[in-house]
Amino acid sequence: MIKQKLLSRSIKKALPYAIALSYASIAFIGQAHAEEEDDALEAAVAAAAAGKIEKMVVTGSRGAARSVKDSPVPVDVIADDELKSVSFSDTNDILKTLVPSFSVTREPLSDGATFIRPATLRGMDTDKTLVLVNGKRRHRAALVQIGGSGSQGPDISTIPSSALKTVEVLRDGAAAQYGSDAIAGVINFQLKDNSEGGSFTADWGQFYEGDGEAFTLSANKGFALGDKGFFSISAEYTDSDPTVRAQQYCEDYFCVTDPSTYPAEGFGSYDDYAQNWQSASMTSKKYVQPWGQPSSDSTAIFYNAGYTVSNTLELYSFGSYTDKSASGLFYYRYPGNGTIENIRLEDGSTWNAMEIFPGGFTPQFSGDITDYSGVIGARGMLQNGLSYDISGRYGSDKIEYTMANTINPSMGDATPTLFHPGALINKEKQVQADFTLDFNVGAFASPLLFAFGASYMDESYELEGGDEASYEAGPYSAVDPWGFCNADGSATAAGLGVIGNGSTLNCADPDDPVYQVLGVGSNGFPGYSPMYSGKYSRDSYAAYVDFSADVTEKLFLQTAFRWEDYSDFGSELVGKIAGNYRLTDHFGVRASYGTGFRAPTPGQQGTTNVSTRITGGMPVATGLFPAGGPIAGALGADPLKPEKSTNYTLGFTADFDSGLGVTLDFYRIDLKDRMYAISTMDVSATPGASGYDNYLALSNAGVSGAESIGGVFYFQNMFDTRTTGMDFVTNYGFDNAMGYTSFTLSANYNKQEITDDKTGAFNNEDAFDFENSKPKWRGVFTVNHNIGDFTVTARANYYGSYQNSDGEDAEVLDKQKFGDEMLIDLEASYQITEVIKLTVGARNIFDTYPDKGLFETGQGRIYRDDSVVDWNGGYYFTRISMDF
Structure with missing residues (x-):
């Protein structure tokens, strides 16, 4: 309550200044200093990287470089x-290590x-964090996560x-500045822009268990384009082997050992099975799963390139x-689990899939991702002091x-x-124009920065059909496919x-095999049929204004x-106000208030999926259908x-000077009409069963193989949520007799709660897990010590x-x-020479694992596969790097 009162007072006091900033836009006087600011920013970033002065940032205060401490957010x-200090090749893992939220x-x-992999910032899913590269929006990945929030964001990896x-990570809502998706924050990746020199790194490592061997090669080289330009190109190759953290498949209903x-009748002997079950695994001869x-x-x-044509024009491209x-593995299909069953062939004989896969099988699911993008643009300054940045981008995944x-x-x-179930394609095109102008306002301590711009974006999402065998409803998707039996149980001719x-x-x-009904499509992930294939597209327009200035020597407002x-959701106006007040030379206070807006993506509106989940030990085909389509509508x-x-x-x-x-x-994010997947509804083709009405809805909607679908769900604007939390960051460095030592401690507390369940489609288990299944506290403490050519880094990840629950709608x-x-x-x-450095180390040196899941x-x-705490154990590595 005290925090909310302080925040309310801050906003009320700042509001008149914000209004003054808005009206001051009519007085365009003075000259812009964008070019000088860019030069200053370049020097500041370079010095900050060397540990000499405070880091500077542009993200969060659009168009003007400010120190991190003076940033309003x-x-x-x-x-x-x-x-480079983090022994991961995946940029997702690097951010996870360095940014606790x-x-x-x-x-x-x-x-x-x-x-x-799905990522979150401040507890918000990937699609609620805007990702930029060199300040330009990064296109989304083609994948829509089929569970949870159904997020579809850029593939940071x-x-x-x-x-x-x-990398600049803005931990605050910024939709008013940067656009839809920036509800939780913004991550801006700044590419290297060196015109000479380069680097090379080779990294090798594996887990303590002796698996998961990973090898990474990366390089960068800068080239001069005449004496006014640069071309920097970077390349990276990674190769990672799988790990196995499992125990033998053994449940009450089926145990390998x-x-x-073993359901021996009709399937041969256990000895035959025991000799052949290894064929079920593609990667491990020890475990079937x-x-x-x-x-x-x-x-x-x-690549990143730029060329200065004149003092007022620069061309760029990246x-x-x-x-x-x-490639990963799905659930093990054991004999007699509903997938591997006896059937009657057309000649009346019996057949079973064990003739192909003795002992059962484990489907192997693979994905090949092709991602590319291009940006071209021009920026500069007109004679009246107006700086401009006009660009176009294209991205495809x-x-x-x-x-x-x-x-x-x-x-x-x-x-x-072997099947090819199809492909997902996401494409985006955008044209954007950004402008800034400084003008003097007599009452302010600095020129007023007026930023404004507009953009047009066209985006599409396509489900590309698979090969026919991947979705075909074969003859055994229905009882008695060859017409051998009459309804009264007698045989036909x-x-x-x-x-x-x-x-x-x-x-x-x-129980005769003639009545056996089997699932449709490539088991584990049926292909996209013509019925479910298609293209979804939309376009959008946006315009913004942004005012910021040092109102007094101590107060900055924005x-x-x-x-x-x-084109599919209409229009929305959002706004933000933020400020930073320097109480003394060493202390400051900052606050912000803003509204945000995120339109569901074409992918979230159009994605369809039928995948296999395990319920009671049986593989159950579970269908996801578009919320706006006829199938989900019927449900x-x-x-x-x-x-x-x-x-x-x-x-x-x-x-402090020390x-x-x-x-x-402190932060609070109130999210209204949050999109999420409903709890899975049962589907049953048995009249009178609890899911029979859902089966009828699917069948009447023309869903192929509806008889074999056991569950269904779709995305909805499920509920309103409130996310509250705290970020704490402290750093300290000092020279000492043993060299130079620096300490960094970052901590995040994050709590999510459902404030209004609008649909009632979330069962008790899912609601509890939504609020409690992730750690509320997360922290990283890093110590770095340099002495001569030696550097030692220790990092504690907390x-x-x-908690996790079980029971669906149980009262307790x-x-x-x-x-x-x-x-x-x-x-x-150890810096072997001026060019070559050798690094050895280990992650999770004490081989710590999370608790086993119940x-x-x-x-x-053994472990929950969605655990935020890594369950692979210790990992050791060595790396050799060269900077030239």
């Missing part, structure tokens, strides 16, 4: 040397999330750390190409799926074992014919307004609508406790509390 600036999970068995000069659970990190490899190339692939080591059960003995040829057909036996208009869905947010922040900064710096920021849920964890990293570097584990899984 919290911003982390991560320099090149800090990026940024989290990313490793999901080994989660459809597309195996390839493009396609941006190699070797291409980066700095227990012959008594080898849970772990998937294998992956990636090649990425980025772009990227990434080719990435990954495509993921092509492959299913191997599986079957289309409904095709019986005619099934292939065709049935009598096969009986006469020696068939064991018994139409009077309801206000911004943005209007956006979408009770409403079309999606935009999410709207209100952000509040209040922060304090302190910096080198100690401290920032403390994760607070969290079963709950498990996971203890807090501390993972320690340690590395040492719920949502099993089938060989």
